[in-house]
Amino acid sequence: MPDYIVGVDVGGTNTDAVLLDPSKFLSSNIDSVVSWNKSTTTRDVAHGIENTIEQLFQNASEVDKKDIKLVTIGTTHFINAIVEQDSTKLEKVAVLRICGPYSRELPTMADFPPQLKNVLFGYFGYCQGGHMIDKQPVDEVNEKEIVEHCLKIQKLGIKSIAVVATFSPVINDHEVKVLEIIERNFPDWKDLDIILSHSLSGLGFLERENLTILNAAIKKFAFQILSAFHFAVTKVGLVNSSLLITQNDGTLLTLEEALAIPIKTFASGATNSMRGASFLCNANGVVSGGEPIIVVDVGGTTTDVGMLLADGFPKHTSSHSYIGGVRTQLSMPEIQSIGLGGGSIISIDRENPSKIKSIGPESVGSQITEKAIVFGGDTYTTTDFTLANMNESTIKKSTNPIVVQADISKVNDTLKSTQISSSYASLLKSQLEKVIDKMKVSPDPIKILLVGGGSFIVPDDIQLDGCSEIIKPPYYGVANAIGAAIGKISSTVVEMASINGLDAAAKKDKLNEVKQKAIDDIVEKGAIRETVSIVNVVNEAIPYVSNLFHIEVKVIGDVDYSATTSPSGSIPNNLLDTDLVIEQRDRSFLKESKLNTSDDLPMDIDIRTYRPNVRDREWLVSEMDLEFIRIGTYILGCGGGGDPYTKALQAKEMVKSGHVMKIIDIKDVPRFVDRLEDIKTVPVAACGSPTVTTEQLQGYEVLDAFKTLQKHSNMKPSTILSLEIGGANGLQGLLLGGLPEYNLRVIDADLMGRAYPLIWQVSPVALKQFKSEGSENNPFFSPSCISDGNGNNVYLSKVRSDHHAENIIRSALSEMGSYVGLACSPMNYHDLQHVTIPNSLSLAWRIGRGVCLSKQDHNPSQLPKYICDSIGDNSGKLLCYGKIVGIEKKLHKGFVFGELIIQSEEPHDIGRRILIPFQNENLYIKYEDTPENEVIASVPDLISVIDAESGEAIGTPDYRYGLHCFVLLLRPSTSWTKCKEALEVGGPKAFGLDIEYVPTLEGQSLDPTSVIDEYSN
Known part of the structure; x- marks a missing residue:
């Protein structure tokens, strides 16, 4: 007798199940489907699974339950609880951050949606410990400190604890030590869930901490759901089968793994559909030749579109993913979704009843059998329209439960008219074409696989531009259950x-x-x-x-069915108590879901009318200003400079807690200083490895460098400014100036006007007489100071040249954790007037405002225009729209070198390939089919690659295949173009390029408009 597999996918609306015969996989995937079933998901999830599995065997009476070797189940319950912010299913979480002196100004859950934070936040404690990237400890874990935190947590009654240590994916000793301390000191602390972050994700401290919190919050609910799954499989009599759970990447988890890390199942619904599509693709010979295919999964409320790669697995995101608005690094399939499904509401134009105004995104969803016209309701849906125009014999032959149950006699003739039929078809076609195009990676036509229970709303004869073929295979409605059934096992070692x-x-x-x-x-x-x-x-x-x-x-790898064990042999003992399982299950599913409310809700601000707070020519920075500056600084980073996301979060938290950040104009500096000779403005920055900055969140590095410089040079600073405006360093001046112990005003200027890879590529060096190596003529970095924020400070009292300063600082980096704060030689008022790049914070603010304004207007296609209009003076230009189709990287002398390849989608040169070589930052841009030195633009022009949908800059670490983007050119400061010597510091020759710089933008270069000048009272 053959062995069989049962696959189940428990969605929010439907529970789908299939019974497969794996012995037929090689001969015919279609014939391997022995039985299938689609039913409405029940409130009591165990009962629903029991019913749907029993139905499988009623449809396949020849199959003996003893021959079922494997049951695989996928579920959306866990991610739905997060998205719905359901306090009845989520636990309060205590967070112990093992970070030493780092990240002390950035509390946990700083970027959570306020309402979700209100549901989850229980306790937060900073702790000694953590490691550097070279595995050296920052400091040792303090047992007394951990015990004190746990006593407070215990008093609050919190039993879910997230433990997160810096660089724990590299060395997890300190997380394990904290766990041992808790177990040793609190042996009677029952039912405690302690989640160690290193088991969940790789480098990226904030994202890993967020993921650990979500996992801790959902773990007890996961126990209830997984208990229900086990109980259902056992009760149905599948005594010889193993139970595995589908995870995000299309592979399977043991029950123990799923209980420990339920967040790995969050995106399994979409992945199951993609994997089921792969199975059905192979049955039709679609993927022969190794070609990718677009999968369009139409459900009751949404249509999800993803790319199925030639290996049969979905294309995944390669950077950050968001779960319920929370930024994480969880591997998720890359999906484009629109509000189109079987329950989508159709809005008919009242003035022209033969025209459909819109399809979705509003939907009756799981209430379709109550609300839709064909079920006696009063709401026009896509289901009503589709059935009204479907052949009666087709309806009778349908196996779709929705179609079978519908009564088309209830539909009036309005939906059957030729005019409205044409309007509906045109709108449906347009919506599908747009979402499919977002997923495509080339303009060439591509095959489409149509699956999902709601895909009957897409006409069989529809023709979609850019699609070579549309395939709707047998069993398309239960592709997600098939995907669950065919899951493989995976393992990752880092x-x-x-x-x-x-x-x-x-x-x-x-x-x-x-x-x-x-x-x-x-x-x-x-x-x-x-x-x-x-x-x-x-x-x-x-x-x-x-x-x-x-x-x-x-x-x-494939599952070894012969080695599988019974469900009771592969799960923890606490799941074997049937009475406990029933009690847990019933309590969970009988409670009403209620969302907590919070007064800390996002402000509803009209960006078009928003005015920054400028008083007596001091700009008092708000959270909205910081968001604008965050977006703008990364665009000014030209691919480099580091993502300012965490720095902006830290600054916003400072503002929330009452810290005051003040920006002033260069020309106003004398107003705030008693004597001109007392003006001493210190440029500050951080420098080091981008990999380190994602894990070792900023602590006191810049502050300690600043203090050390002040002490050794016997200098009293009057003001500060950021060394570079591009990337994360654009916010360093504000972070330091906003500290109450200094309360220093930040000058609206910087020394780069962008980001550059080398420390000495600054305007004071560029605008002096260009010096040879070894010149003794007052280098800019004499004196200067660097610090690691952990007690190691290096004061450079004097250097022979700025090149030597660069080499010394880079050499010291490897001994100081590869990330340091930098405070530079104080600048006098003459220097401020003549060698700084003015109004750079204003420029970043205006760029960010333009991006946010385009979002508010829901006009992403005009993003480049919004940005260019925001800065004015012909200072910006769109170079091209396209998709990233190639990326090469290599590391040389600490810098990331590479080349980005974009395939143009501009009408005048569609399909033409564009190259952007980079050294941390983008260096120049040219067409692939032109000579090497025939460039469109080069440094010092600012070349920024921007996500075409979000308007956010794409840094060189995040360049990835298939991303839709546009390339924006911004005019550089005249500091870089006014003389030959300056171009030798910041132009093509500085990077060893045989390219002559030619300005790309016509007209006179003007300083960016000052926010202070425009908005002064």
């Missing part, structure tokens, strides 16, 4: 490996060692060793960190 002293062969051996660990781990989980394949290998050097490589290996 290591930060030191390669110091290793030759090429030894480095290769180290990589092979990690690969073997991954293979051994997946076999232990239950994969067939012979089927294991390596699907992803990351082997990259860490910028500015000597001899340290990030190695990551992911493998997948």
Whole structure:
């Protein structure tokens, strides 16, 4: 007798199930579907699963339940609880951040939606400990401190704890030590869930902490749901089968893994549909030749569109993903969604009843059998229109429960007219074409696979531009359950490996060692060793960190059905108590879901009429101003400078807590200083590895460098400014100036007007007589100071040249955690007037305001115009629209070098490929088919690649295949173009390029308009 698999997908509206015969996978995927069923998801999830599985066997009476070897279940319950901010299913979470002196100005959940934060926040404590990227401890874990925090947590009655230590994915000793301290000191603390962050995600402290919090919050609810799954499978009599849970990447988790890390199942619904589509694709020979295919999954409320790659797995996001508005690094399928489904509401134009005004996004969703016309309701939906225009014989042959139950006699003739039919078809076609185009990675026609229970609303004869073929295979309505059933097992091993002293062969051996660990781990989980394949290998050097490589290996393999065990043999003992399971399940599903309210709601601000607070020529910075500046500084980063996201969060938290950040104009500096000779303005910045900055959130690095400079140079600062406006450093002046102990005004200026990779590429160097190496003529960085914020300070009293300062600071980086704060030689008023780049904070503010205004107007297609209009004076220009189709990177002397390839979608040169080489920042732009020195634009012009939908800058670390973008050119400051010597510091020659700089934008270059000048009372 053959062995069988049951796949179940429990959605918010429907529960779908299939019974598959794996012995027929190789011969015919379609024939391997023995039975299938679609039913409404019940409030009591266990009962619903019992019913749907029993229905499978009623439809396949020849199959004996004893022959079911595997049950795989996917669910959206966990992510729905987060998205719905459901306090009946989420726990309060205590967060212990093991961070030493770092991240102290950025509290936990700072970027959570206010209402979700109100539901989840329980307690937060900063703790000693954590590591540097080189595995050296920042300081040691203090047991007394941990116990004191836990006593407070215990008193609050909180039993979900998230433990997050810096660089724990590299070395997890301190997270494990905290766990041991809690277990040793609180042996009677029952039912405690302690989540260690290193088990959830890789580098990226804020995103990993957010993920750990969400996992801790959902874990008890996950226990209830997974208990219900186990109970249902057991009660149905599948005693010889294992129970596995589908996760985000299309592979399977054991029940133990799912109980420990339920967040890994958050995106399994979309992934199951994609994987089921892959199965159905192979049945039709669609993916022969290794071509990708677009999957369009139409549900009751939304249509989800994703890219199915040639390996049969969905294309995933490669940067940040958002869960319920929370930024994480959880691997998620890249999905474009629109409000179109079987329950979408149709709005008919009252003035012209033969015309449809809109389809969706409003929907009756799971209430379709109550609200739709064909079920006796009073709401026009896509289901009504589709059935009204469907052939009666087709309706009778349908196996879709919605179609079968409908009464088309209730539909009036309005929906059957030729005019309205044409209007509906045109609007439906337009919506589908737009969302499909967003997912495509080339203008070439591509095959479409149509699946999902709501896909009957798409006519069989529809023709979509850009689609070579539309396939709706058998069993399209239960593709998600099929995807669950065919899941494979996966394993990922991550290591930060030191390669110091290793030759090429030894480095290769180290990589092979990690690969073997991954293979051994997946076999232990239950994969067939012979089927294991390596699907992803990351082997990259860490910028500015000597001899340290990030190695990551992911493998997948087929489930070994012969080695599977019964459900009771693969789950924790506390799931085996049937009475406990029933009690937990019933309590969960009988409670009403209520959302907590919060007074801390986002302000409803009209960006067009918003005025910054400028009083007596002092700009008092608000949270809205900081958001504008955040967006603008990253665009001015030209691909580099680092993402200012966490710096902006820190600044916003400071403003919320009452700190005052004040910006002044250069010409007003004498108003706030008693004597001109007392003007001493200190430029500040941070420098180091972008990899470190994502994990080691800023602490006191810049502050300590500033204090050390002040002490050793016996100097009293009057004002400060940011060394560079591009990227994260654009906010450094505000972060330091806003500290109450200094309360320093920040000058609306910087020394780059953008981001540059080298520290000495600043306007004071560019605008002096260009000096040879070894010149003794007062280098800009004499004196200067760097600090790691953890007690290590280096004061450079004198350097021979600014080039020497660069080399000294870069050399010290590797001994100081590869990230330091920098405070530079104070500038007098003459320097401020003649060698700074004025109004750069104003420029960033205006760029960010333009982006936000386009979002408010819901006009993303005009984003470049909004940005260019916001800065005025012919200072910006759209260079091209396109999609990223290629990216190459390599590390050399600490810098990331590479080349970005964009395929143009502009009508005049559609399909033409555009190259943007970069060294941390974008250097120049040219067409691929033109000579190397025939460029469109080059440094010092600002070349920024911007996400075409969000308007957010795309940094070079986040360049990824298939991303829709536009390239914006901004005029540089005249500091970089006024003389040959300046161009040698900031032009093409500074990067060893055989390119002559030619200004791209015509007209006179003017300083950006000052916000203070425009908005002064």
